[in-house]
Amino acid sequence: MDNQNCISKITIIYKERISKIVKPLLLTFFITLAVISTYPAFIEHYFKMTMDGQIHFARFESVIQALKNGNYHLIILIS
Numbered sequence: 001m002d003n004q005n006c007i008s009k010i011t012i013i014y015k016e017r018i019s020k021i022v023k024p025l026l027l028t029f030f031i032t033l034a035v036i037s038t039y040p041a042f043i044e045h046y047f048k049m050t051m052d053g054q055i056h057f058a059r060f061e062s063v064i065q066a067l068k069n070g071n072y073h074l075i076i077l078i079s
Helices: 002-042 051-069 073-078
Strands: none
Touching: none
8 A cells, every 4th residue: 555655646746747847838839839820921011911801801890890889680690
């Protein structure tokens, strides 16, 4: 029983140390991926958008306006 208890304490300490290392690494990894995936859109100091993107932004804007005005049925018609 004593040997089993010692092993369980060691595994708990090991898991705590690993989680202290892995969590910051995962956070750094996801932040790096976010920067890599969004930076190319803003290389020229403005957002590059296609005509299709303008249509999507206009639809999002109409949804926001509908929510502000309380016209919730408009969301169903758009989607």
